[in-house]
Amino acid sequence: MMEIKQLSKKYGQKKVVQDITVPIRKGEMTACIGPNGAGKSTLLEMVSKLIPSDTGEIYIDGGEIRTWKQNELAKRLSVLKQSNIMSMRLTIKELVSFGRFPYTKGRLNQHCYNVIEKSLNYMGLNELSNQYINTLSGGQLQRAMIAMVLAQDTDYILLDEPLNNLDMKYSVQMMKTMRGMVDDLGKTVITVIHDINFAAAYADNIIAMKEGKLFGSGTVDEMVTKEIIEELFEINIDIIEKESKKFVLYY
Amino acid sequence: MKKNYKSPIRIIILFFLVIFSVGVYLLVQSNNNWGYILPLRGKKIIAFIIISICSTIGTMTFQTMTENKILTPSIIGLDSLYVFFQTVIMALLGNGHALIRDKYFNFFLSTFLMVGASCLLYWIFFKKFPGRLYLLLMTGLIMGTFFRSFSSFLQVLMDPNEFDQLQSRLFASFNNIDTSLLFVTIITSLPVIVLLFKLSSVLDVLHLGRVNALQLGVNVDLLTFILFLLISILTAVSTALVGPVTFLGFLGANLSYRIFDTFQHKTLFIGGSLFTIVFVISGQIVIEHIFKFQTTLSVVLEFVGGLYFLIILLKERKQ
Numbered sequence: 001m002m003e004i005k006q007l008s009k010k011y012g013q014k015k016v017v018q019d020i021t022v023p024i025r026k027g028e029m030t031a032c033i034g035p036n037g038a039g040k041s042t043l044l045e046m047v048s049k050l051i052p053s054d055t056g057e058i059y060i061d062g063g064e065i066r067t068w069k070q071n072e073l074a075k076r077l078s079v080l081k082q083s084n085i086m087s088m089r090l091t092i093k094e095l096v097s098f099g100r101f102p103y104t105k106g107r108l109n110q111h112c113y114n115v116i117e118k119s120l121n122y123m124g125l126n127e128l129s130n131q132y133i134n135t136l137s138g139g140q141l142q143r144a145m146i147a148m149v150l151a152q153d154t155d156y157i158l159l160d161e162p163l164n165n166l167d168m169k170y171s172v173q174m175m176k177t178m179r180g181m182v183d184d185l186g187k188t189v190i191t192v193i194h195d196i197n198f199a200a201a202y203a204d205n206i207i208a209m210k211e212g213k214l215f216g217s218g219t220v221d222e223m224v225t226k227e228i229i230e231e232l233f234e235i236n237i238d239i240i241e242k243e244s245k246k247f248v249l250y251y
Numbered sequence: 252m253k254k255n256y257k258s259p260i261r262i263i264i265l266f267f268l269v270i271f272s273v274g275v276y277l278l279v280q281s282n283n284n285w286g287y288i289l290p291l292r293g294k295k296i297i298a299f300i301i302i303s304i305c306s307t308i309g310t311m312t313f314q315t316m317t318e319n320k321i322l323t324p325s326i327i328g329l330d331s332l333y334v335f336f337q338t339v340i341m342a343l344l345g346n347g348h349a350l351i352r353d354k355y356f357n358f359f360l361s362t363f364l365m366v367g368a369s370c371l372l373y374w375i376f377f378k379k380f381p382g383r384l385y386l387l388l389m390t391g392l393i394m395g396t397f398f399r400s401f402s403s404f405l406q407v408l409m410d411p412n413e414f415d416q417l418q419s420r421l422f423a424s425f426n427n428i429d430t431s432l433l434f435v436t437i438i439t440s441l442p443v444i445v446l447l448f449k450l451s452s453v454l455d456v457l458h459l460g461r462v463n464a465l466q467l468g469v470n471v472d473l474l475t476f477i478l479f480l481l482i483s484i485l486t487a488v489s490t491a492l493v494g495p496v497t498f499l500g501f502l503g504a505n506l507s508y509r510i511f512d513t514f515q516h517k518t519l520f521i522g523g524s525l526f527t528i529v530f531v532i533s534g535q536i537v538i539e540h541i542f543k544f545q546t547t548l549s550v551v552l553e554f555v556g557g558l559y560f561l562i563i564l565l566k567e568r569k570q
Contacts, residue, residue: 074468106452
């Protein structure tokens with residue numbers, strides 16, 4: 001169980017995140033949506049302790065995040081942000097092996113090899129595992145990064161805009177992978193997503209943010225309604241239901 | 252898995268090259284004068300080894316920390332601070348002062364000063380204005396230029412005899428290494444190098460970038476602070492022995508990245524150090540026996556290193 005309580009963050013005078021209180025349910029997939037600049041990524045960074053919050057608390061499995069040691073937190077929670085990785089030569093397998101670092105500090109044991117193998121398998125990277133990461137396409141690199149996070153074997157997995165730079169096929173694949181992490185592996189996935197339809201189709205819960213404030217939170221059914229989405233994004237939309245799934249038409 | 256063998260084999264080759272070059276350096280044109288030549292050249296060899304290891308490992312660590320392969324620790328102006336310090340004590344205290352004559356005292360004080368300066372830089376840019384690594388580097392660059400200019404200003408005003416003495420100390424160069432400092436530099440740098448080897452797997456993770464390192468449980472801020480201190484000690488050691496050499500570490504580090512196609516700092520540290528040792532010693536052999544001391548190794552090093560630096564800069568620009 002993760003709980004965010006009255007979380008705020010200021011950059012200079014600008015309040016990027018204001019007074020957010022929201023529970024996040026374990027073993028489910030939560031999508032964070034909202035217009036650009038709503039503070040979604042900042043929220044995610046604070047939750048994963050990449051940046052400190054100004055005020056407020058974040059409880060992960062009962063412990064406040066500041067009391068977690070960085071290394072202990074890394075065994076509970078992993079986060080994947082868009083970042084370009086260095087140019088130094090590194091194979092997919094070596095990259096995925098880094099996921100074991102919180103446990104072993106670089107000395108891999110048999111259990112680690114099993115976990116790494118499993119993560120590579122899960123992401124369908126077995127055949128590529130000896131390829132250097134600077135030769136990969138965007139989608140492959142993204143999968144390799146996810147495999148690393150999987151090798152970290154944490155209960156909570158936070159993904160910041162995982163669909164960036166991915167085409168339709170890989171976006172769907174990525175969403176299915178995330179769904180699988182929840183359903184098959186019992187992970188708690190929290191993600192920032194721009195495509196509201198992907199969020200509606202795959203997530204369990206939605207956190208909507210606007211101008212740094214919590215706009216609303218709840219299950220997909222509660223949140224994906226014409227009124228809420230229109231007010232959130234300030235555009236006119238239609239909602240179509242097909243096979244009991246909701247689709248937002250916004251163009 | 253072919254590539255697993257590559258690095259060890261290359262390290263072994265380099266190791267034999269080191270032994271070979273050390274052998275050549277010690278034996279060539281010795282005229283059977285062993286009692287005189289061996290200790291003389293032996294001390295120099297040891298100094299070369301220390302300098303090579305310190306500058307290569309220091310530079311590699313610095314480059315990993317800054318996520319940039321064209322920087323060297325001299326960019327934060329530590330060696331200019333050393334020059335400045337030596338110039339100031341010579342100008343103010345004069346020739347006979349204990350600080351000038353007692354080399355150990357001088358070494359420890361200047362090392363202390365350099366470490367202190369990097370602590371200050373760290374404190375300003377990590378505690379006061381966090382996350383501004385490039386601002387820190389730029390400040391270091393500006394301070395370095397300031398110290399250098401101020402040093403040359405003082406040197407112009409100085410008594411010619413004192414200037415002469417200062418000159419010989421600052422440009423200790425590879426021909427006339429301050430061997431009296433060997434023992435103390437070994438004692439200072441050895442624990443630092445051992446510690447960096449212990450940190451090598453953490454450095455591998457740091458190499459994935461700040462965010463990834465943080466999320467993998469590395470306390471990046473603390474680590475950066477420790478690395479900062481260690482790098483300034485290594486820079487102090489190599490500067491005290493041969494004076495400022497900007498491009499040696501750069502050359503050693505970047506060529507080793509080429510030779511050892513790996514991200515593992517342990518391999519890079521060992522391989523890079525061996526490579527730099529071979530490079531420095533064979534360079535010195537050429538200087539001593541072919542050029543007959545017509546030029547100095549530091550000039551050649553700066554030339555070759557500078558050239559390589561430009562090549563890399565141009566290449567990076569193309570990409």
